[in-house]
Amino acid sequence: MRKIVVGTRQSALALTQTEQVVGHLQEISRKHGLQCEFELKKIVTKGDRILDVTLSKVGGKGLFVKEIEQALFDHEIDLAVHSMKDMPWELPEGLTIGAIPLREDARxxxxxxxxxxxxxxxxxxxxxxxxxxxxxxxxxxxxxxxxxxxxxxxxxxxxxxxxxxxxxxxxxxxxxxxxxxxxxxxxxLPTDICLPAVGQGALCIECREGDTVVQDLLHYYNDELTKLAVMAERSFLGKLNGGCQVPIGAYATIEPDASSGARMITLTGMVGLPDGTVMLKETKTGTDPEQLGHDLALLLIERGASDILDSFRGE
Missing domain, CATH: 3.40.190.10 (Periplasmic binding protein-like II)
Structure with a gap:
């Protein structure tokens, strides 16, 4: 019997969604004969400690994940449940996204x-x-x-x-x-008025590379359509190198192409100024999520997104 320690933030929402994840993983473990038992470990992150300053002023992406990722490296936990919108574009070497389960309402x-x-x-x-x-x-x-x-x-x-x-x-x-x-x-709020954050409504189940028992378990928990949509959004974020310090939103939807049957991804992204006086928004469609996110980001960069992004970085 493999004991799997699951790391989570200690807020009521984080605990609730982690308990829901563990419930699904217990079902998967029983169904596929994987012989796993689970234990929760609460971890306090920097974002949980600093509550009197806006997120944009205390470091942006990674505020709610770094301490949890360190616990993965230290083998204190075996997998972590994050809100995908809290995840930086780049993961530390040695860690991987083991599953992106079915997305909740992203709005x-x-x-x-x-x-x-x-x-x-x-x-x-x-x-x-x-x-x-x-x-x-x-x-x-x-x-x-x-x-x-x-x-x-x-x-x-x-x-x-x-x-x-x-x-x-x-x-x-x-x-x-x-x-x-x-x-x-x-x-x-309709997405044409307020685009969600990248990955909003989705969860990220993170684990160590090479932990085959955990990765095999999480393989069954992954939702392929959610993964494709989130990959497109995260590719867009990665090309822009954005975080919580910059107003960036993206949302992808997926429909089968009527003629070819291919999964067509429609991705809308925005970059704006905090006061709303400048709002750059575009939509593109494609089948490769990473290429689509990259191309949409380039389109916004051509329209002036770089000037907005550079203004936040003090360049």
């Missing part, structure tokens, strides 16, 4: 005290979000809104909605779905 959503739609928010409404990507797109769509930073776990942000007098807050729908809190959602 952002609006939570208000009075179940208002986005169009119903009053002029100058206070909207809370810690995401430059969300604030950029929302201000592009509604320049009158006052966007203010709000940090904390999903449950603490919901409490701040009323306690701190926000008219609305923005959150990823996937987290609310996984917590069983769909009833808190006032409205889903």
């Amino acid at each position: 952002d959503c609006l939570i208000t005290q009075e179940s208002l739609q986005l169009a119903d928010l009053p002029q100058g409404a206070r909207v809370g979000t810690s995401s430059l990507r969300r604030s950029s797109q929302l201000q592009h769509y509604r320049p009158d809104l006052r966007i203010e930073s709000i940090r904390g776990n999903i449950d603490s942000r919901l409490k701040k909605l009323e306690a701190e007098g926000f008219d609305a807050i923005l959150l990823a729908a996937a987290g609310l779905h996984r917590m069983g809190w769909k009833d808190r959602i006032s409205a889903y």
Whole structure:
């Protein structure tokens, strides 16, 4: 019997989604006779410790994964459950993505005290979000809104909605779905108004290269269509070399081509300024996810995305 220690952040959402993952892996283990038992290990990350500063000012991508990845290297855990949108483009040598399971709803959503739609928010409404990507797109769509930073776990942000007098807050729908809190959602934001973060709604199951027992187990848990969509989005992010410090969004959908039967990937990506005054957005379609992400990023670079990205890097 192989004991597999599963690493996770200690927030309520992280624990809930990790427990759901472990439940699926237990079923897979029994079904395929892999003889595995599981144990959870909670790990505090830098992003969990720093709650009074916006994500864009404390290091961006990797804030919620580095300590967990170190635990993988140190053999304290055997696999890690991450939110894919927290994952940097490049993984450390020796670690690999073992599975990307079926994606939850990738959209952002609006939570208000009075179940208002986005169009119903009053002029100058206070909207809370810690995401430059969300604030950029929302201000592009509604320049009158006052966007203010709000940090904390999903449950603490919901409490701040009323306690701190926000008219609305923005959150990823996937987290609310996984917590069983769909009833808190006032409205889903269409992707043509607010593109999700790269990988939003998807989970990343990370493990050590060469751990064949864990990799064999995770092989059965992978969802191929989700993987293709996320690969396209991450290729786009990688070519732009972006992180949480830059408003970048991307979302891929997959449909079979009617004539050839090939899986056609439609990828939309955006790069903008935080105040929403500049918003570059394009869509491309292809069959190779990595090439598609690369090509879409080049298209935005040709339109001026490099100037936006360089401004954030102080170049």
